[in-house]
Every structure is written in C-alpha cells, then in structure tokens.
Amino acid sequence: MHRTPTPRFRRSQLAAAVLALAAVTAFSAGHAAPAAKYASASHSPGTTTQLPRGVTPLHYILSITPDAAASTFKGAAAIKVAVDTPTASITFNTLNLAFAAAAIEGAGGSKQVTRKIDIDADKQTATVHFAEPLAKGEYLLRIDYTGKIGTQATGLFSLDYDTPQGRQRALYTQFENSDARSMLPSWDEPDYKATFALDVVVPSSQMAVGNMPIASSEELGNGMKHVYFATTPRMSTYLLFFGLGDFERATKMADGTELGVITKKGALAQSRFALDESAALLREYNDYFGVRYPLPKLDNIAAPGRSQFFGAMENWGAVFTFEYGLLLDPAISTQSDKENIYTTLSHEMAHQWFGDLVTMRWWDDLWLNEGFASWMESRTTERLHPEWNTTLSKVGGRESAMSQDALRTTHPVVQRIATVEQASQAFDGITYQKGKAVISMLEAYVGADTWRTAVRSYMRKHAYGNTVSDDLWREVDAAAGKPVSAIAHDFTLQPGVPMITVGDAVCRKGNTRVTLTQTEFSKDQPDKKPLSWKVPVIASTVGNGKLARVLVKNGKATLNVPGCGALLVNAGQSGYYRTLYAPAGTHALAGSFARLAPIDQLGLLADSQSLGMAGLQDPAAFLELVKATPLSADPQVLGRVAGSLNGLYEQYAGDTARQQAFARFAMARLAPMMAQTGWEAHAGEASSVATLRGRLIAILGDMGEPGVIAEARRRYAASEQDPSAMPAPLRRTILGVVAQHADAATWEQLHARAQQEKTPLVKNQLYDLLASTDDAALAQRALALALTDEPGVTNSPAMISRVSRRHPELAFDFALAHLEQVNARIDASSRSRYFPRLAAGSAQPEMIAKLEAYAQANLPASARGDADSSVAGIKYRIKVRTERLPAVDAWLAKQTG
Template identity: 60%
Template sequence: MRRSLVSAIALALAGLSITAVAQSPAATAAVQATTQLPRNVRPTHYDVAFVPHAETLSFDGKVTIAVDVLKPTTRIVLNAVDMKFASVQLTPASGNATYAAAPQVSVDAAAQTATFTFAQPVPVGSYKLSMDYTGKISTQANGLFAIDYDTKAGKQRALFTQFEAPDARRFIPSWDEPAYKATFTLEATVPSAQMAISNMPVADTSDLGNGSKRVRFAASPKMSTYLLFFSAGDFDRATAKMGDIEVGVATQKGLVDQARFALDSSVDVLRDYNDYFGVDYPLPKLDNIASPGGSQFFSAMENWGAILTFEHTLLMNPTISTPSDKQRVFGVAAHEIAHQWFGNLVTMQWWDDLWLNEGFATWMAGRTTEKMHPEWNTGLSAVGARDFAMSLDAVATTHPVVQRVQTVEQVSQAFDAITYQKGSAVIRMLEGYVGADAWRDGVRSYMKKHAYSNTVSDDLWREIQAAAGKPVLDIAHDFTLQQGVPLIRVAASGCVDGKTALALTQGEFTKDRPEKKSLSWRVPVIASVVGSNTDARTLVDGGSGTLEVPGCGPVVVNAGQTGYYRTLYAPAQFAEVRNGFAKLSSIDQLGILNDAWALGMTGQQPASDYLDLASATPIDADPQIWGDIAGAFSSLDAYYAGDAARRAKFRKFAIARLAPVFAKIGWTAKPGEADPVAILRSDLIGTLGSLGDAEVIAEARRRYAAQATDPTAMPADLRRTILGVVALNADKATWDQLHADAVAEKTQLVKDMLYSLLSIAKDKALAQRALELALTDEPGATNSASMISTVAGQHPELAFDFAVAHRAQVDKKVDTSSLSRYYPGLGSNSLEPAMVGKIKAYADAHIAAGSRRPAETAIANVQYRIKVRNERLPAISAWLDKNGG
C-alpha cells in the first residue's frame, strides 16, 4: 500500500467483523437489532457518584439506575468490567419500601457482565437499582484512565474517560449498548484545586473542607452510554459564544492559547452545522478537552458536549506545529462536531451501522473544510482517502460498509477505513448523484424524525430518496451491503458530430483474486472531455453501458472523482489522457494517478504507466499532486529493499524528478506562501531524506547542529521534518543526543514527538534500542506501543518478533480496543514470506476465531507486497533502464 492523501481523521487500521453478505431490503428490515443483553429490563436514568483515587488507580462508585422491568424476571443482567460490588438493591421507583430485594451477584469476566439474581420474580414495573462498587483506573485510554505528563513545574496526573465502543462498563455497571439510551447525572469528588469537566455544565459545587470538593453536573439529554464523559486535572479553560451556546477548550495549565485556533474553528463549524442539519445543537455548552499522550485506537472522541482530543491533534505548539497540523486540528474538530448530530443526537441501533456515525462525520468534515478553507484545496484529500479505502476493499478480507458485529472485539475492529473512508466516499458519490440540496434536505428530515433515538442505514436512505425523488435505495444497497470495488473499463469509438462515444463495461477491481467472478453494482458515472466545462452522466447498470460525451479529445471518466470505482482505460485512451495530463484539473490528475498505481501494481495495466504520468506532471502542478508522487516514490523505494543496485537506479530517477520541484520552493518559506506549498516543502524534504539525497541529508544535519546558535536553522514548521531526516539517518552519537533531548524536554507534546523520532532509525541496532526503551517507563505509558509500531515502519520483522517475544509487557502498553489488530499490524508491511506464517501462528494462538480479520488483512498485505516485488518491479526496472533512470 502506498502513502496517499488520506484525510487527517482517517483511522488507518484494518478492522474485522464477521463477514456480512448482501441482503435484500426486506431481509435487512427483518433483522432485529443485535444485543448482548436480555431485553427484559431497560434503563431510563443513571445517577452516578464516584470518588477517584488517582494515586492508587482505583475509584469508589455509587449508582442508582431508574429501570423499567418489561417482563417478570428473576435476573437482571448488565455490563460490568473489573468491578467489585459491595451492595446491590432493587426498590420500587415510587419509593414504597414494601418491596426491596438484595440479589445475589455473579460476575462473568469473559462476557463482561454482572448478573443480579432475585429469590422471587421481579414484577413488571419501574424500579431503582442501586449499587455500591469499586473499579480500576487504567493507564491506557479505556474506561476511566490516568495520564501522567511532564511540565516545567514537574510531573502531573490528569483523569479522562474513553468509553467508545464498549468501555462505559469499566466505569458504571450499565446497559452498555447504543440502543439503551438514558439520561445521566454525574457527581464527582475531586481535589479542590482541580477542574472537573463532563458533558453538561456544573450545576453545583460543595467544598468538603478536606482539600477536596464535590462537583455535580446538570442532567444530560437522552444518550448512549459510550457518550458519557468525565475529566479532572490541573486545567485552563477558554470560552467563546455561538448564540446561546458556550464553546470551550480545556488544556493543561499554561497551554490554552495553543487551543485558540481549535476554539475559533469550533465556533464557526457549530454555526455552519446548525444551519446544515436544520436542528440546533441542543446542549448548553460544547467543550474540547486536550489530553497529553495518545492511543493506538483513536485521536479524538465525540462525547456529547465534551469532545476529548489528544494534544497532538488539538494544540498548535509554536515550536513544532505546521500548516499540516493546522489542517488536522480543523478537520478533526469538524469531524467530532458533526458527531454531535450524526452519532449523538441520532445514534446507530447497533455497531453494524457504525458507518452512519463515522462515514458521515468523515464526509461532513471534508465538506466543511473545503467550504471554510478553500485556500487549502482539501478536496484532493477526499480522493486520497477514497484510494486508501479501495486498497483495503480490494482484498478477500474486506467487509461491507454495513457489517455484522457480534462480539466486543469485533466492535473495536469495525473502526476501519471501510467504515470511515469508504462510508464517506459513498456519501460523496450519492450526494453528487442526487444533488447537494436534495441530499441536505434528506439529512434534515432524517435528523428531525429520529432525534434522541436509534436508526439503521435504511432510515437515512428513505429520507434521501424522498427528498431527491430519485431511486437511491438500490444504489446505496449495492455499495453498502456488499463489499468490493467496481471497475469501469473504458473504450472510445471516436468523435462524431462533436461527441465522443464511450463503451463502458463494469467489472470488479481486486488485488488478490484475478479470477474472481465480478459482483455487480449500479454505478453512477460522470465523464468529460479534457478542457471541457460540460460533462455527461449515466448509471452503468447490468454490467455495461454507453455514454456520449460532449466534445472531442481525451476523455476523463469519473470526472471530478466523486465515484467509488476504479477506471481502466483501453491503451489508446490512456495514451491520450497521459499526453493531455498537464491540462487536467488537479483532482482528476490525482484520481488518474491513483488508478494507474493501483491497476499497475495488480498487473491490469503496465506498472510503468505511473512513472509515465509522474514524468508528465508539470513542476507547477498542485502541491498535493507532488506530495502524492513523493509518497509513491517512497513506497517503490521500500519495495527495492535488499536490491542495492536497482534501488540506487530508482533513487537516482526519483531524486532527479523531485529535486527541481524542491528547488523551486526551497528551504525557506516565502511571504504570503500558501499552506499547501509549505506542506509540500516538508513532504519533499522528508522524502528526499529517505531516498538518500546527500544534499538534503547534509543540510538537515547542518541545521540540527546549528539550532543552539542560529534561531532560524529550524523554523517551527520544519522542525519535525528536519529532526525526522536526522533521526532516520542517525548514527549512534546522533541517536544518543536525540534521546538526551527527549529526556530533558519538559513540554509533553514535544517530548512525545522526540520519543517517536527515536523509533524511525534505519540502523537496525538503533531500532533495537528504541524497542527496548519502549518497554521502560521512561517514554510514558501511552507512547510505548506507538514507538514499537513506528519501528515496524522500517523494520517490520524486528518489531513483530520483539513484541511477540515480550507480549506480557507489551499487552499492558496497548489499549484493549487495539489488541487484536496491534500485533498483526506490526508485520503487515513485511516483504518476507515467513511473516505470513508468523502472523497466522500469533492469531491462532491469541485471537478469537471470529476476530481474526486484522490478522488476515495483514497476511493479505504481506502476500500482495511480495507479489508486487516479484512481478511488478521488473517492469519498473525495465522502464528505468529505457528512460535513463
């Protein structure tokens, strides 16, 4: 898989759930929402009070849950993990004490449930279920967790919660499933000097006189358990108003100014979303809380009214932040705020339809970024994100957008590129098909009809279809209920009477099954002649179709790149497109580059076609096009590992192609320079440094050495890039100096960056030192796992073998939501056949049989990479021989 222009919010992790098959609409409607709990009791309100003991990583909790018993029962079953119960009692909601029962309590750790068994059946009615219990505070981002971080004043510890997907059960005994919506009141006892934050504003604070205070928050709206949030720490908070809504950001003390861009952006986004959704944001406040550290599972979480975002994705640190970081901060904020409607106000019935949350928020963030920051030209990011999804969707281990989820592990694995990026791409395609106004009208109707309730995908499709007056349901089902990527083959029969006739044939693009019988989709196709302002549209249905495109000349199919399909041109048509490549719009240049790469790597067109296009790309092409080409060159370079002579020849070509582009923009930013140019500067320095460009490496080293005496040597927007080139090419002395810098650093965000850089060294001995360092307490509890996975980028075999050999230690440093895919992911970029057996052996020994898709996907990626090296690189090398590489 090559690096591509994937949006910042992409969670580039291969997920797994049980394979789903396409169902008819009738069959879909007949499927009852999944539950792992009995349906005979339903909660309506949780009243929670707890006392965290941060120093001992434990807490005491009390909860009274208002429940409705729907059928007589002797058992109440709910979710609970790592809890001990001191007392449990059920009383009538009316307060009538004539019926009260203290049940027997049994805990099933494997099922993550607690069962309360009563001596007599509990009659139908309303009750209060009260519990005193104790729980654990984690050091990873699961449930209630603690983060330790460095400041100039010394070590600090803050508390946060992360409950998506199945981790509210680590904090409250609860019906921890999205369909069991309820209201919540939360009360916490915390140190007097700390700030406490939850979904709703503080309703009351009581000083307890012992250095602590009791904070009670206002009651929440009706919501799913995974959206509850709490945090406490030594925070600063800044606010702004959007109408009657208080929008806030909270950070560790002294850093709130670094969140100002996020705050201002949140106000603008919230205002835009109120208009777009046609339903006003319903809570009185919306905070975004910055946490130091990180997670292997997520960068931000959309808790209603209290978004949690790790510092690396929220703060703009003046010493290391870049224009790329600024775009990421905006994009992630836009994504999480979109969830306040799609996910929080209206929630999927079960995790099968997770894409309703994540695909829509991904699409909405892209739309909003394009609208509010056109200077960034982020429309190209949607093409890169779609390409990433297609790469995962083109192997046998893929799954439909609407997927079958049955176990807790499968819930966590559902957060992948199919859910996020394919979901977003399908929305983008359907919006283009029905029109932006009709799409918005359908969304508004959906929001109003289903507010504070749960839905399945067809609830959305029905509203879109009604608003559009066009048949959307069948197309939507084709792309969401079956997996895979359509392939449109294109042949032209010439231009007659000012129109170019196209013959279109639909097949399927796969990376690992060339003989596979193609699935069938109804594919919306848009085509235009290069340079024309007029397009032609059709729906390819039944496997083939024809289209007359106004104008004569090279034709681009999937013009504007809104379609979710690969385009394979007949050789004559591809030659015309290649010859006119410089005249194409940047978005079509990127789409054609992506298709040529993917189809070339699978042998469906010459692998060297991508190099032809890269050679035809003008120096003044959009910076993001050159960024994508640089990424592709890095990927090809990795394929040449172990073949020094051919790698040297490829590097000579790649450097010669990229160097003139870099020479044009140089090391120093120009006044008024656009952000995409600044981002390209970093991309090219990083790529040329990894390709062994002697001049770039020397200049990076000079600047690193000069930083103490020359304040201009490492400007903030290049500091990470320069350090990256130095770290990648480090010798022992340089690595030791970087390590010393990391130890001495007191700004946690910078410290985290330095520990990550220690893990990218090409030198295998230095990579081994990074792995050993990751198992110590020094980097911080949430940095260790990412250090190991960063080593895997250069040394997959070394990292995989090390992690498996030290599994007992590594397991403690990976958040539980990521465990089943973490280890397979370490080996997924290997080119060694033996890695296939290693990943399979690990999965067989340590991953449940129904949860092995990440391992199977990693194996498929290794096999694909080996095939590319063996079967495609010879054509690349032959092209280089012919073209002076």
C-alpha cells in the same frame, strides 16, 4: 476514533432523585427538549443485543469518587429501569468492577436486597438475583461498587505528564466502543439510551468536567468538594464523559451555546485556534443540519499522551482530544498540523449530530457515525477554508479505502458485528473512508441541496433515537424522488471496488460515444467472479468542460459525451470505482495530462498506479504520467507524485542495487520540485506549498539524497546557536531526516534531549524520532527503551509501532518476545489490532507464518480481521515485488539506456 466521603447515596439525595425522575430535565433554560424524549424508552425490536431483553434503563444517577494516586475509584449507581416482562433477575454489563451491595426499590417504597450477584467475565456481564420476582413496572436499582483506574486510554484512565513544577496526573474517560461498563454497571450498548446525572467527589483544587455544565458544587472539607453535573439528554453509554485535573478553561459564546477549550495549566494559549474555529463550525452545523446543537455547552478537552487507536472522541458536550490533535504550539506546529487539528475538530463536532443526537442502533451501522463525520469534516473544511484547497484530499481518502477494499479480506461498509472485539476492529478505512467516499458519490448523484434536505429530515425524525442505514436511505429516496437506496445498497451491503472499463471511443459530429463495462477491481483475486453494482458515472472530454452522466446497470452502459478530445471518466473524482482505459485512451490522457483539473490528475495517477501494480495494465503507464506532470502542477499533485515514487522506492527494500537504480530516477524527478519549492518559505505562498516543502524534504531524505541529508544535518547543528536554522514548520521534518540517518552519537544526543524535555507534545515527538532510525542496532535500542518507564506508558506502544515502519520484522519479533510487557501497555480490546499492524509492512514470506501462528495462539477466530488483512497485504506486497517490479526495471533501463 483525540476526579471525604464515599460515593454512597445519602438517603435524602436518593429520595429526591426518585421524585425527580418522573420529570427529569436535561437542559438549562433555553435548551428544553420534548418530555416524551425522556419519559420512557424501549429496546428497538430486531436490534442486536448481548443482554437479555425485558429490562431497559431510563435514567442513571451515578456518583464517583476517584483516588488518582491509588488508581482506584468508588462508585454508586441508582438506575431507573423499566421492567417489561416479570423477572427474578436483572443482567447488565460490567468489566473489572467489584460489587459491594445491590438492592432494588419499587413503587410505594418496596425494597429487595439482592439474593446474589453472578459475574460472567467472558460475557462482561453481571446478574443480580432477587428472592421475589419483579412485576412489570419501573424500579430503582441501587449498586455500590469499586473499580480500577487504568493507564491506557480506555475506561476511566490516568495520564501522567511533566511540567516545570513536576509530575502531574489527570483523569479522563474513553468508553467507545464498549468500556463504559468498566466505570459503571450499565446497559452498555448504543441502543439502550438513557439520561445520566453524574456527581463526583474530587479534590477542591482540581477541575471536574462532564458532558453537561456543573449544576452545583459544595465544599466537603479536607480539601475535597462534591460536584453535581446537570442531567444529560437521552444518550448512549459510550458518550458519557468525566475528566479531572489541574486544568484551565477558555470560553466563548456562539449561537447561544457556550463553547470551551480545556487544557492542562499553562497550555491554554495554544487552544485559541481550536476555540475560534469551533464557533464558526457550530454556526455552520446548526445551519446545515437544520437542528440546533441541543446542549448548553460544548467543551473540547486536550489531554497529554496518545493512543495507538484513536486521536479524539465525540463525547456529547465534552469532546476528548489528545493534545497533538487540538493544540497549536508555535515552537513545533506546521501547516499540516493546523489543517489536521481543524479536521479533527470538525469531525468530532459533526458527531454531535451524526452519532450523538442520532446514534446507530448497533455497531453494524457504525459507518452512520464515522463515514458521515468524515464526510462532514471534508465538506465543511472545503467550505470554511477554501484557501487550503482540501477538495483534492478526497482522492487520497478514497485510495486509502480502496487499498483495503480490493483485498480478499475486505468487508462491507455495513457489516455484521457479533462481539466486542469485532466492534473494535470495525473502526477502519472501510467504515471511515469508503463510507465517506460513498456519501460523496451519492451527494454528487442527487445534488447537494437534495442531499441536505434528506439529512435535515433524518435529523428531525430521529433526534435522541437510534437508526439503521435504511432510515437514512428512505429520506434520500423521498428527497430525490428516485430510488437512490438501490445504489446505496450496492455500495454499502457488499464489499469490493467496481471497475469501469472504457471501450474505444468514437467521435462523430462533435460528440464522443463509448461503451462502459462494469467488472471488479481486485488486487489478489484475478479470477474472481465480479459482483454487480449500479454505478453513477460522470465523464467529460478534455478541453470541453461539459459533463455527461450515466448510471451503469447490469454491467454495461453507453455514454455520449460532448466534445472530441481525450475522454475522462470519473470527471471530478466523485465516483467510488477504478477506471480502466483502452491503450489509446490511456495514451490520449497522458498527452493531455497537463490540461486536466488537479483533482482529475490525482485520480488518474491513483488509478494508473493501482491498476499497474495489480497487473491490469503496464506499470510503466503510471511512470509516463509522472514524467508528464509539469512543475507548474498544483502542489498537492506534486506531493502525490512524490509520495507514489516513495512508495515504489520502498517496494524495493532489501534489494540495494535495484532500489538505488529506482532512487536515481525518482530523485532526478523530485529534485526540480525541491529546487522550485526551496528550503525557505516565501511571503504569501499557499499553505499547500509549505506542506509540499516538508514532504519533499522527508521523502528525499528517506531515499538518501545526499544534499538533503547534508542540509538537514547542517541546520540541526546550527540550531544550537541559531534557533531559526530549524523554523517551526520544518523542525520536525529536519529532525526526522537527522534521526533516520543518525549514528550512535547523534542518537544519544536526541535521547538526552528527550529525557530533558518537559513539554509533552515535544517529548512525544523526540521519543518517536529515536524509533525512526534506519540503523537496525539503534532501532533495537529504541525497542528496549520503549519497555522502560522513561518514555511514559502511552509512548511505549507508539515507539514500537514507529520502529515497525522501517523494521517490521524486528518490531514484531521484539513485541512477540515481550508479549506480556507489551500487552500491559495496550488496552485489552485493541490487542487484536496492534500486533498484526506491526507486521503489516513486511514483504517477507516468513512473516506470514509468524503472524498466522500469533493469531492462532492469541486471538479468538472472531477477532482475527486485522491479522488476516495484514497477511493479505504482505502476500500482495510480495506479488508486486516478484511480478510487477521487473516491468518497472525494464522501463527504467529504457530511460537510461
């Protein structure tokens, strides 16, 4: 998932372009690619398409003249196409474009003006008809048209932002998954790769940015210039990029590539971390993939504002990222921000290979882009920044996927995509996090060197092309010398979470023998017939350190493990499955918990809590592990304990007496952690300690711990005279506690700050704070404020979403009551996701009927995936409250009785 003449082609320009098409070059000197990559292309047989077959684009010459003030643009496209089957019409994608004229030219200068142009708004296509059929061959299709510049991050859009000098407007594009068609008539599907030559007529004072370097620029007079970008390599339409604004750019060279970071003027200093790290990342990726980054430049463009649905986009050579995901502001940025920026940077740069150089053939295999980029971001962060100890974060990512994958509404990693709306909904935790977890498991199964050999071969064979998952599995099978694809198919072609049940262990002659049984973990289908997986299992005994491996097939396996200590299954946590132990095994691991590696402590905590909430073991088993977690545990383990306790605390929402009883236990457990961590940073402390500090303050504040709330308020008040009272790493956290517990006067004070703030990053945070209050009346005021012009159009949906975290019913009802106004602030392709997610945190039965009614009235059946998932999540939350929390209550009573 972080811009005077009209653009009509001059006759001389068109003639030159036609002559040049036969020998298009995509790169500057030193970046040449094989000519065969550009000579021609045909649509891959068997590939899903929503367009008629028989006409394939080869090269686009695209000229754009934006009018930012009027929010419109003029466009002219000259598209070289290959006609494979004689036809009297050509159909391509279009969305909200108005066509002025179209013509086609063939060999020898033959030309036809279109007889008519039919627009199908529902299919998002246009069909141009010709009086005479086109014979097989190559043609140049010319189209003049106009379009609109939007205010949400889709298509060609504008972002307005405040500066000390006044309001500014910048233009950017966001085309994934299917919005290139809103700026150019195109074959807007990933398998229709082509080359692109973009030129733009823009104000002379502004910087224009594209995928490729500027080839030439000429002044036109009247304060305008004509900018021509070099031709791109062969790529999919959704990767095309254009940006325009009052920008600055910093650069450095790495491995022969010019790296750049582009920001609004005045913010360039905040990009230094991203620029420096991108150089190290490029070198690492060039080495890992065995194929050098092929473009002459790679820019990261930071934009003010935000989207509810993505933070950055991997446009080839011109990565778009919202400022919060790329810039480090010393006044407000935290260690977590720094790590998140690095994660975003490494993810989007990995896409330059997985996604851009090699692209999935159709959206069914989106995980080939997103799962691999997610995996590469983690692998590379662990390698280049070991001091952050991010290896432990893979358990959290796996849990995020499993929470969705264990509901009846889940879907396979490789899923059938038939519509634009379904493609939009495919950008979810299964695609990203399950995809990543499955790759990690398979890499652990075959070995890191073997896996890299397979990836390198895949990149070499499919560069500039499109693939399906089996193209990768063939390379893995060949490199490993065994049928890894059989395991991969089980985990990617069917949904769900395997569960490995561990029988009673028997130790003889220094080895532990145990039977493993594979079933399926489900949160809401207790009687579901389990699917079957081939599951790679790694196990060890506590204190021994030697690993045993087995592939569980046909539902069972016997495992012999060196040593006679407590048996740990999924040692190292590379497996994508739940582990259910017999009571004796659970008890033994609880007694040995402090001796486990931190990653295994995290895995055991996660399994125990999930199995308990699903009714597969006593929920108290998780709480016993919480008690067994020592204060000396890794800060990320302590953070997991805190987060899990906070999640349970929130399950009690609406039942004040029971919630307060649980809070007393949780706060007593967390107070020693807070005392150990303290409010002040210590010299030389690990970055994970800084992260834990902020997390503990936020969670204890959420639970209403009086001391934390009082200290946050004290520091907030003192910051007026002493800015150090709210140091940058804690500023947002302290303000969050203050805002959550604000009275009307404090809320108004924060509102005044937001109105006066000129820095977009800080301004966004302040409006978020206004929507973070526990007080329902103040939350209602925040909702009303969100629909005014004051916060800015990209902040409006974010504020409503933020209210929904504490008041899901209030936020959903408000959004539904103002449906037209809210829809105007959300890009059309994402509305099917936005409203269901507002309701997702509810535990009220009434919300189920409301959400289902909304979906029935507003969404086509093919676009109800998020609505169905939210309903399933609400039902499960209700089940946990009614069937599981009583066991937690009973355990708590024993602790205090």
